[in-house]
Amino acid sequence: MNRPNSEINSRIGIPASSSSLPAWLPYAILLGAAIVLLINWERIPDRWVTHWGLRGEPDGWTSKSPLGVFMPIGLGIIICAFLDLLARNIASKKTTAEGFDLSPEAVSVMAAATANIVRLTSIAVAGLMAVMAVALPLYQPRSPGLVVGTAFAFIGVAMAAGLRGLSRAHRELKEKGLLKGAEGWNGFTYNNPRDPRLWVPKPLGYGHTINFGHRRAWPLFLLILSIPLMVVIVIIAFVALGNQ
Template sequence: MAFLVFLIITLFIAVTQIVIPYLVKKTVIFGVTIPEQYMNDGAIKKLKKQYAIAVALISIVLLTGYSVWSLTTEPQEEQMAIIGMLMEFGILLISLSLYIYYHGKTKQLKIQHKWVEHLKQVKVTDLSVRKEDEMLPWYIYLLPIITTLGLMSYTIFNYDILPQQIPTHWGPSGEPDAFTEKSPLSAIQHTLLLLIMQLMFLGVHVATKNSGIKLSASNLAASKNRQLTLRKYSSWFLFFVMLACTILMSFYQLTMIHPEFAAGSIKIILPFAFLFIVLAGSLIFALKVGRSDKKIEGTIDEKIMEVDEDQYWKGGMFYFNKNDPSIFVEKRFGVGWTINFANPVGYLIVFVPLIIIIIISFVMGG
């Protein structure tokens, strides 16, 4: 079971890392802004191809080795989980290292060919684009939150019938494999962690909804379509992940109160259904956004370009811009959003809830 789970997740990670250069914003190559009129340059295409082939070959070697080792030595699930996690981190680390290498190569190309020296940088503002924004309204996110609060209250109401050993972790088979002593806090631990995560998701949604919509002066139609697509599908994807987490954690919480809920194969099917929904949703989201500015052919003005913000992107990955009020901005390597690290509100929305979750998990686990 553990072998199959880690094989699916690792395969998904490998595929996404391979195709990332082809899904990011069209005018950004390995975190570097390239004027649209030079996107078909042979050197750029070669760098993207080299990266994709390198990650693919390394991933094939690691996945093959993991499969052969798992099927021939019949290791324990714990061993498969450890090696599987190391393999996943290995692919991510290798792809990151290759990204850093090709980021430097792309910067050299940009400087060497003087692609931006004779172009006028233009910032586009279109106030009407907000009317076309199809992000979900913030109050939709309250539905799972209300459900969790209700489940928390139900757990407290049924505290007397809870087992003396409260499950804190479930294995791939759906069976609990770690426990802690019964207490008022441990009884609602999972609903509390779920609530904190839900509030974080709500904060991320509100912050992204209020973020700036950045358009390209050289190809307004394509950039507009990408921004609207990114905003629409990121809000839907975030909501469905939040909903899936709520259903999964609610099931585990209810089985703690009513063990008969876990009868049959549902305890195995539900975690796999959750994994499938998240991975399939991630893939659909990446493809929808990644293709949104490639399929629209607009008139390219070869005398201008969008504002080059490379100076605000450290390594092409970390955005620091005190002059930008946006809390979240579109990633330069990957599909989705990243924090404006110069805006402290982003830390409050993302890192504070994560720290609280880690502390609660550590205290209860200890």
């Protein structure tokens, strides 16, 4: 009979990080925002800005209606529900991808830590949607700075906390000698010069990742990074030309 992640983690002396984050927390955040909106319904204006263009000028508005007021909360519920299903699926994994042969204990701990990142992301999304739902109609910011700043803050903190937990789980597994069969994997990236593959399946989760031990890994990684960088440069140039 398979043991729950928390029981296995406790038995080997590593806390189950995902179990410390209740699945209902993102929904509680969104519910709190909905209650604030209902209490302050009379303060909500008939129309408010919800989008700004590249030049920082308003180009999108929403009118006062149940759909217009609660749209961010509804969108947040949908995204959080998807992330919750993804976290549950990752946390329930019992085996790793082809080419990795981790012990059941190691799979359990790393699956819990990986699912924890998804749950933290869900909490960040809920926080962002809650701030947007409340701040846009009730405080009516004059620029997108609030939305952009909040997004970077929430997502940045969530990723930093999640990766810290993943790194801790990997380190403690390594100290206990439970990472045999996953040489080159540090819990987040893969670096194994003895593996001839450039792209390798992620040990847990979905998709593939780059083998940074491959001689063509860094040129490929820099090429991938250059694509969004070029997009940002083009947008900045477009805005600069438009302001002339």
